[in-house]
Amino acid sequence: MSKRLFATTVALALTLAAPFAVAQDTPKAADAAKAPRLTLTEPIKDFGTVPKGQKIEWAFEVKNTGTTDLEILAAKPTCGCTVADFTKIIKPGQTGKVTAHVDTTNFAGPISKSVQLDTNDPAAASAQVTITAIVKPYVDAHPAGFVRFNMLQGEAEKQSVLLYSEETEPFEIVKIESPQDWIKVEAMKAEGEDARPKIGRDGQTQYRVDITVGGDDARVGPLAEKVHVITNSKHQPDYWISVSGVVRPPYRVEPTGINFGEVAPTDSAATRTVTLRSNNLKTPENFIVTGAESAIAGVTAEVKPTANKGEYEVTLQVAKDAKPGILDGNILIHTSDKTKPTVTIPVKGTVK
Numbered sequence: 001m002s003k004r005l006f007a008t009t010v011a012l013a014l015t016l017a018a019p020f021a022v023a024q025d026t027p028k029a030a031d032a033a034k035a036p037r038l039t040l041t042e043p044i045k046d047f048g049t050v051p052k053g054q055k056i057e058w059a060f061e062v063k064n065t066g067t068t069d070l071e072i073l074a075a076k077p078t079c080g081c082t083v084a085d086f087t088k089i090i091k092p093g094q095t096g097k098v099t100a101h102v103d104t105t106n107f108a109g110p111i112s113k114s115v116q117l118d119t120n121d122p123a124a125a126s127a128q129v130t131i132t133a134i135v136k137p138y139v140d141a142h143p144a145g146f147v148r149f150n151m152l153q154g155e156a157e158k159q160s161v162l163l164y165s166e167e168t169e170p171f172e173i174v175k176i177e178s179p180q181d182w183i184k185v186e187a188m189k190a191e192g193e194d195a196r197p198k199i200g201r202d203g204q205t206q207y208r209v210d211i212t213v214g215g216d217d218a219r220v221g222p223l224a225e226k227v228h229v230i231t232n233s234k235h236q237p238d239y240w241i242s243v244s245g246v247v248r249p250p251y252r253v254e255p256t257g258i259n260f261g262e263v264a265p266t267d268s269a270a271t272r273t274v275t276l277r278s279n280n281l282k283t284p285e286n287f288i289v290t291g292a293e294s295a296i297a298g299v300t301a302e303v304k305p306t307a308n309k310g311e312y313e314v315t316l317q318v319a320k321d322a323k324p325g326i327l328d329g330n331i332l333i334h335t336s337d338k339t340k341p342t343v344t345i346p347v348k349g350t351v352k
Contacts, residue, residue: 050135104135139163171207328347
């Protein structure tokens with residue numbers, strides 16, 4: 001076959017096959033045309049410099065430039081950002097919104113907080129909108145805006161922070177609100193050694209804020225409180241000092257109740273022990289168990305110290321002459337602790 005004849009044959013074959021190729025591609029092109037399309041008019045919103053504590057909110061516009069309904073399946077914010085609401089279905093040619101806000105209370109310096117959008121757009125199944133800003137503390141604390149305590153109930157401890165300002169106007173503390181009666185807060189102008197150079201605006205007043213936690217009324221358990229300092233700052237009038245840590249009970253009791261079950265006076269189970277241990281790590285020997293008394297007929301209580309400082313054992317014994325019947329009453333254990341001088345141990349059981 002000559003070269004000219006071969007070329008003619010190939011060209012004819014391509015010409016005949018072309019309509020079929022177009023026919024096969026046309027449905028796919030049609031499907032692509034019938035699809036939603038997500039378009040963000042402003043995916044990044046920059047708020048510039050904002051005062052610390054300001055709540056930033058912005059509604060991002062989401063357009064559907066496709067031909068079918070655009071569905072926003074989810075709006076997932078990053079840490080520090082929350083989504084107030086978003087339009088779930090956006091008709092073709094219409095505009096929806098995703099409203100996000102950021103609380104700058106816990107930030108300082110440049111921030112970038114994003115929201116990821118999951119959609120049914122085949123070309124953009126995932127998109128992102130972002131809020132950026134520079135958070136400036138006009139009122140702040142040195143060395144930090146929090147204090148932490150690890151203390152026993154009944155004790156009192158004091159910690160201090162230095163409050164300063166970047167405002168141009170003279171800085172003043174107007175009012176201080178404490179969250180609990182057993183958290184005492186006092187503020188005074190920092191002078192001499194209390195003041196810190198190169199902190200805040202030059203020449204601006206600084207304040208030493210003393211926070212005292214404790215006393216007999218202090219609640220046992222973890223501390224998670226906030227002291228509210230109200231200032232005359234025009235940009236950041238409210239400042240919060242976090243009070244964290246733990247208030248521990250002055251001593252531990254293990255167990256806190258006794259159940260002898262069904263027992264005979266001669267059984268080994270007729271003897272039980274309650275242990276009291278001081279939680280004072282510095283001077284545990286200051287804790288003393290002074291005595292124990294039984295209000296249950298047929299059960300005795302005896303106190304003795306162990307080899308460990310500040311630790312005592314109270315032995316409960318079903319008396320050998322105990323009469324058959326139900327045991328139901330309390331053992332009172334007396335201690336030297338001023339906050340909780342007496343411990344009540346409920347006792348139950350049956351003497352057979």
